[in-house]
Amino acid sequence: MKGERVDIGIIGGTGIYDSGLLESSKEIKIFTPYGRPSDFITVGLFRGKSVAFIPRHGKGHQIPPHIINFRANIWSFKQLGVTRIIAPAAVGSLREELKPGDIVIPDQFIDRTQGRASSFYDGGQVCHVSTADPFCPELSEIAFEAGRELSLPVHKGGTCVVVQGPRFSTRAESKLFRSWGADIINMTIVPECVLAREAEICYAPLATITDYDVWKKRLVSVDGIVRILKENVDKTRKLLEVMMRRIPEKRECFCKDALKEAIL
Numbered sequence: 001m002k003g004e005r006v007d008i009g010i011i012g013g014t015g016i017y018d019s020g021l022l023e024s025s026k027e028i029k030i031f032t033p034y035g036r037p038s039d040f041i042t043v044g045l046f047r048g049k050s051v052a053f054i055p056r057h058g059k060g061h062q063i064p065p066h067i068i069n070f071r072a073n074i075w076s077f078k079q080l081g082v083t084r085i086i087a088p089a090a091v092g093s094l095r096e097e098l099k100p101g102d103i104v105i106p107d108q109f110i111d112r113t114q115g116r117a118s119s120f121y122d123g124g125q126v127c128h129v130s131t132a133d134p135f136c137p138e139l140s141e142i143a144f145e146a147g148r149e150l151s152l153p154v155h156k157g158g159t160c161v162v163v164q165g166p167r168f169s170t171r172a173e174s175k176l177f178r179s180w181g182a183d184i185i186n187m188t189i190v191p192e193c194v195l196a197r198e199a200e201i202c203y204a205p206l207a208t209i210t211d212y213d214v215w216k217k218r219l220v221s222v223d224g225i226v227r228i229l230k231e232n233v234d235k236t237r238k239l240l241e242v243m244m245r246r247i248p249e250k251r252e253c254f255c256k257d258a259l260k261e262a263i264l
């Protein structure tokens with residue numbers, strides 16, 4: 001991996017394993033102090049930008065959300081020089097108006113995960129990084145504007161509750177999350193975004209809605225869900241393409257200085 005310098009990292013979510021989007025790509029194996037990342041990292045050019053890609057659940061979707069080695073994934077990107085991470089992720093909807101097939105660029109999370117390694121600072125140095133605004137405002141705005149340019153059903157802002165999984169919520173939990181003001185539900189955004197913040201890497205989730213969560217009585221058709229998933233993958237690819245064009249060279253956001261007053 002010596003000599004590779006990459007600006008943008010993409011963590012492929014459910015349905016996005018294929019890094020066929022990259023040109024002149026090669027696979028890199030990275031070892032980290034935290035063990036192995038989810039898979040090989042593919043590095044190449046995407047619309048003229050140097051990009052690293054990793055499938056969050058591994059190429060064959062063999063790693064369940066609660067087992068993902070988030071620290072190894074983020075550490076690998078940091079080693080490659082990544083300064084911005086775009087994170088497509090499949091989510092469930094907790095709101096009538098957020099429909100399957102829509103895209104949400106959330107601005108908050110509620111963490112309901114348990115026992116995950118969620119910090120690089122486990123001893124020696126103590127680090128209290130701010131997650132008051134957990135996602136990069138600049139990169140999120142670029143994602144939203146790209147969605148508008150493409151006339152995609154994209155929503156700006158929203159709260160994502162992140163659950164431990166791998167089981168889905170009970171109806172009571174789903175209703176509780178709605179009462180807390182959560183808009184969408186997912187199993188992976190935390191601690192991924194927190195570790196990115198600790199690494200001073202910008203992070204923006206592209207949350208694509210697969211279906212309504214169980215608060216809503218619904219008729220589940222596997223065909224329907226598979227179709228939505230496929231369409232969401234297409235939308236995500238288009239969104240990523242436009243984002244590449246819109247991402248400026250320099251970062252003007254606070255993410256790059258996240259550790260300034262965080263380390264004791």
Ligand SMILES: [Zn+2]
Nearest residue numbers: 136202253255
């Ligand atoms: Zn940022």
